[in-house]
Amino acid sequence: xxxxxxxxxxxxxxxxxxxxxxxxxxxxxxxxxxxxxxxxxxxxxxxxxxxxxxxxxxxxxxxxxxxxxxxxxxxxxxxxxxxxxxxxxxxxxxxxxxxxxxxxxxxxxxxxxxxxxxxxxxxxxxxxxxxxxxxxxxxxxxxxxxxxxxxxxxxxxxxxxxxxxxxxxxxxxxxxxxxxxxxxxxxxxxxxxxxxxxxxxxxxxxxxxxxxxxxxxxxxxxxxxxxxxxxxxxxxxxxxxxxxxxxxxxxxxxxxxxxxxxxxxxxxxxxxxxxxxxxxxxxxxxxxxxxxxxxxxxxxxxxxxxxxxxxxxxxxxxxxxxxxxxxxxxxxxxxxxxxxxxxxxxxxxxxxxxxxxxxxxxxxxxxxxxxxxxxxxxxxxxxxxxxxxxxxxxxxxxxxxxxx
Amino acid sequence: xxxxxxxxxxxxxxxxxxxxxxxxxxxxxxxxxxxxxxxxxxxxxxxxxxxxxxxxxxxxxxxxxxxxxxxxxxxxxxxxxxxxxxxxxxxxxxxxxxxxxxxxxxxxxxxxxxxxxxxxxxxxxxxxxxxxxxxxxxxxxxxxxxxxxxxxxxxxxxxxxxxxxxxxxxxxxxxxxxxxxxxxxxxxxxxxxxxxxxxxxxxxxxxxxxxxxxxxxxxxxxxxxxxxxxxxxxxxxxxxxxxxxxxxxxxxxxxxxxxxxxxxxxxxxxxxxxxxxxxxxxxxxxxxxxxxxxxxxxxxxxxxxxxxxxxxxxxxxxxxxxxxxxxxxxxxxxxxxxxxxxxxxxxxxxxxxxxxxxxxxxxxxxxxxxxxxxxxxxxxxxxxxxxxxxxxxxxxxxx
Numbered sequence: 001x002x003x004x005x006x007x008x009x010x011x012x013x014x015x016x017x018x019x020x021x022x023x024x025x026x027x028x029x030x031x032x033x034x035x036x037x038x039x040x041x042x043x044x045x046x047x048x049x050x051x052x053x054x055x056x057x058x059x060x061x062x063x064x065x066x067x068x069x070x071x072x073x074x075x076x077x078x079x080x081x082x083x084x085x086x087x088x089x090x091x092x093x094x095x096x097x098x099x100x101x102x103x104x105x106x107x108x109x110x111x112x113x114x115x116x117x118x119x120x121x122x123x124x125x126x127x128x129x130x131x132x133x134x135x136x137x138x139x140x141x142x143x144x145x146x147x148x149x150x151x152x153x154x155x156x157x158x159x160x161x162x163x164x165x166x167x168x169x170x171x172x173x174x175x176x177x178x179x180x181x182x183x184x185x186x187x188x189x190x191x192x193x194x195x196x197x198x199x200x201x202x203x204x205x206x207x208x209x210x211x212x213x214x215x216x217x218x219x220x221x222x223x224x225x226x227x228x229x230x231x232x233x234x235x236x237x238x239x240x241x242x243x244x245x246x247x248x249x250x251x252x253x254x255x256x257x258x259x260x261x262x263x264x265x266x267x268x269x270x271x272x273x274x275x276x277x278x279x280x281x282x283x284x285x286x287x288x289x290x291x292x293x294x295x296x297x298x299x300x301x302x303x304x305x306x307x308x309x310x311x312x313x314x315x316x317x318x319x320x321x322x323x324x325x326x327x328x329x330x331x332x333x334x335x336x337x338x339x340x341x342x343x344x345x346x347x348x349x350x351x352x353x354x355x356x357x358x359x360x361x362x363x364x365x366x367x368x369x370x371x372x373x374x375x376x377x378x379x380x381x382x383x384x385x386x387x388x389x390x391x392x393x394x395x396x397x398x399x400x401x402x403x404x
Numbered sequence: 405x406x407x408x409x410x411x412x413x414x415x416x417x418x419x420x421x422x423x424x425x426x427x428x429x430x431x432x433x434x435x436x437x438x439x440x441x442x443x444x445x446x447x448x449x450x451x452x453x454x455x456x457x458x459x460x461x462x463x464x465x466x467x468x469x470x471x472x473x474x475x476x477x478x479x480x481x482x483x484x485x486x487x488x489x490x491x492x493x494x495x496x497x498x499x500x501x502x503x504x505x506x507x508x509x510x511x512x513x514x515x516x517x518x519x520x521x522x523x524x525x526x527x528x529x530x531x532x533x534x535x536x537x538x539x540x541x542x543x544x545x546x547x548x549x550x551x552x553x554x555x556x557x558x559x560x561x562x563x564x565x566x567x568x569x570x571x572x573x574x575x576x577x578x579x580x581x582x583x584x585x586x587x588x589x590x591x592x593x594x595x596x597x598x599x600x601x602x603x604x605x606x607x608x609x610x611x612x613x614x615x616x617x618x619x620x621x622x623x624x625x626x627x628x629x630x631x632x633x634x635x636x637x638x639x640x641x642x643x644x645x646x647x648x649x650x651x652x653x654x655x656x657x658x659x660x661x662x663x664x665x666x667x668x669x670x671x672x673x674x675x676x677x678x679x680x681x682x683x684x685x686x687x688x689x690x691x692x693x694x695x696x697x698x699x700x701x702x703x704x705x706x707x708x709x710x711x712x713x714x715x716x717x718x719x720x721x722x723x724x725x726x727x728x729x730x731x732x733x734x735x736x737x738x739x740x741x742x743x744x745x746x747x748x749x750x751x752x753x754x755x756x757x758x759x760x761x762x763x764x765x766x767x768x769x770x771x772x773x774x775x776x777x778x779x780x781x782x783x784x785x786x787x788x789x790x791x792x793x794x795x796x797x798x799x800x801x802x803x
Contacts, residue, residue: 004518004521005772005773005775005776006518006521006522006524006525007517007518007521008776009521009524009525009528009775009776009780010517010520010521010524010525012776012780013524013528013780014524016780016783016784020787066791069787069791072791075784075787075792076788076791076792078784078785078788079785079789079791079792082785082788085744086743086744086745087743087744088741088744089741090737090741091792092540092543092792093792094791094792156737156741157733157736157737158732158733158734158736158737158738159737256792
């Protein structure tokens with residue numbers, strides 16, 4: 001029998017289908033059957049009609065197949081390559097709706113107008129502030145910048161980002177309510193670097209250098225208005241080792257579009273040259289881990305330091321991050337207690353800040369579900385800092401769970 | 405069974421099947437219109453449309469009528485009859501397989517590796533049409549129609565949206581048909597073609613010979629010919645027959661005046677072509693093609709709009725610029741961003757691949773390798789698109 005082109009295509013087609021099926025069952029941490037059963041038992045309540053059960057089961061199976069598709073990274077990369085070949089600056093994305101390539105060839109999503117959420121967030125902050133006032137604990141809101149500014153149109157012409165708009169509305173509200181804030185946007189933008197240089201090309205997060213500079217501004221503010229005496233050496237880059245790994249990092253946006261589309265970022269690691277001694281407590285879901293030693297030993301997560309690690313490894317998390325509660329005890333500094341409620345922009349900041357004070361407690365409200373005011377009253381920090389970027393006006397991040 | 409009994413059976417079957425489709429698809433529409441005309445105040449029930457109801461009922465009617473006409477033998481195994489009616493590849497978007505062409509295959513179909521292979525290739529072509537072209541062009545079309553009534557729809561964006569919807573609906577529906585034909589072939593079922601490059605047509609009559617062929621032939625065989633078809637005494641009767649067929653064609657697509665008007669648009673243009681002989685004229689081929697495509701595009705605007713008023717506003721914006729002017733940023737960005745999809749979208753409405761396949765070049769080993777590689781790249785691209793983009797509109801669910 002003569003093999004035709006259609007026969008070869010069919011063989012390859014079934015090979016891909018079978019390969020994906022086998023991959024789904026065996027790839028890395030995939031456990032689709034168990035996940036399906038767990039999800040089904042959680043989502044489908046007893047007594048649900050049979051047709052609804054079937055429909056739910058199909059939806060759950062569909063989601064699991066999507067989530068656990070093997071070679072997802074390769075498919076993303078291929079997808080990004082096609083978009084690049086088509087010259088696209090707007091990419092449809094299941095997670096973000098759309099991802100954009102800016103005029104600086106950076107990858108980013110845009111923030112919509114959030115008037116209502118901003119107002120709700122202001123109310124929540126005002127309530128938190130009054131609770132802290134009752135306990136005599138000062139409060140400072142720190143506004144981190146978003147990657148896009150309203151100074152210039154970086155997105156395709158018919159797309160508008162409202163991060164700065166929302167932030168301006170929020171800060172105006174804080175002014176009206178007499179709540180102090182530190183707006184990092186003009187301070188960072190006034191530097192030598194342009195707006196886009198402050199951020200990774202392939203991620204929405206600020207670069208480690210930017211976070212370091214931001215920490216210096218926060219230290220200044222704490223010294224100026226909150227009675228801290230943080231030594232200026234902690235904000236001087238000369239006192240740090242600065243090591244840049246070239247083209248080794250694909251940020252969270254880049255991971256969604258692939259390296260061919262987004263390019264790769266350099267990643268800079270900043271570590272102190274001076275002596276350090278820490279005890280770091282990490283709390284998640286009731287469990288505690290303790291790390292002891294120097295800044296390098298106790299704080300840095302070594303798996304992100306492997307030079308030849310895959311580019312999609314989230315190196316940004318090297319400074320210890322995304323935990324419910326972190327307590328940095330700096331054994332070589334005697335005074336200064338900071339409590340910080342933060343989003344992901346706080347990840348490098350609290351680590352750098354902890355160099356200049358005795359204690360930093362960092363909470364992430366996506367995981368911490370207790371009362372923030374109660375926590376502050378129990379631990380009596382010298383200041384409570386709320387550090388969020390311009391995209392963080394959402395219910396979860398401003399749910400401070402106040403006690404009656 | 406004598407003739408009378410057969411006729412009664414046919415009538416009962418028609419009442420039964422048409423009642424089902426009427427209740428699920430047209431009852432709310434009828435009640436709304438009666439309420440509008442009479443001013444009566446009553447509660448209109450919300451009835452969920454079962455997916456594929458029109459295809460179900462049309463196939464059921466085809467089964468009984470074909471048995472009645474003795475074009476096929478009655479199916480003694482109810483499972484086989486059920487297989488014909490609910491044959492899943494064709495259930496959602498056709499083609500509408502008629503029983504006479506399906507009956508023999510139920511009993512005597514053979515599954516061969518060549519058929520499976522041809523089915524896979526056809527399926528991949530359909531999948532690519534749907535995922536790579538239709539879904540992406542839909543983003544522009546949806547944006548344009550979303551801007552309708554906001555004063556932000558520019559003339560250029562209106563044309564771009566209409567063009568993208570014209571391409572979207574073709575690649576969406578013909579893509580589904582290809583997938584259905586391909587899947588059918590993998591199981592040994594050979595189904596009729598449903599689309600034959602409709603956008604190269606030079607008249608609306610030709611367009612409907614090339615577009616949704618199975619629907620057109622269903623109406624021809626089960627409505628138009630029983631009414632007398634072309635072989636009727638006078639023009640009045642001919643136009644009446646055409647009117648019935650096109651009103652029903654419109655109504656079949658959905659319970660909305662937009663669909664009915666869309667169907668009647670074709671009644672008017674096809675009737676005019678019959679009167680003037682325009683569809684058979686050999687001169688002015690390009691002009692005829694342009695006129696056909698413009699009419700088809702305007703028809704799709706009517707088809708896509710929520711109601712007649714929206715359709716008229718949209719069509720007006722295509723000629724008289726409103727607040728957003730002639731060209732705006734949306735039009736500029738969309739045309740630039742979707743240039744690739746538009747290019748391939750327009751290119752593949754032409755049968756150049758079919759022509760290429762008939763040349764000597766296609767027999768070269770290199771060409772055969774190119775064919776395999778192209779289809780596999782398209783397949784992997786489809787998977788990557790499906791993983792990345794949540795946008796997968798199913799525009800034919802109404803039918």
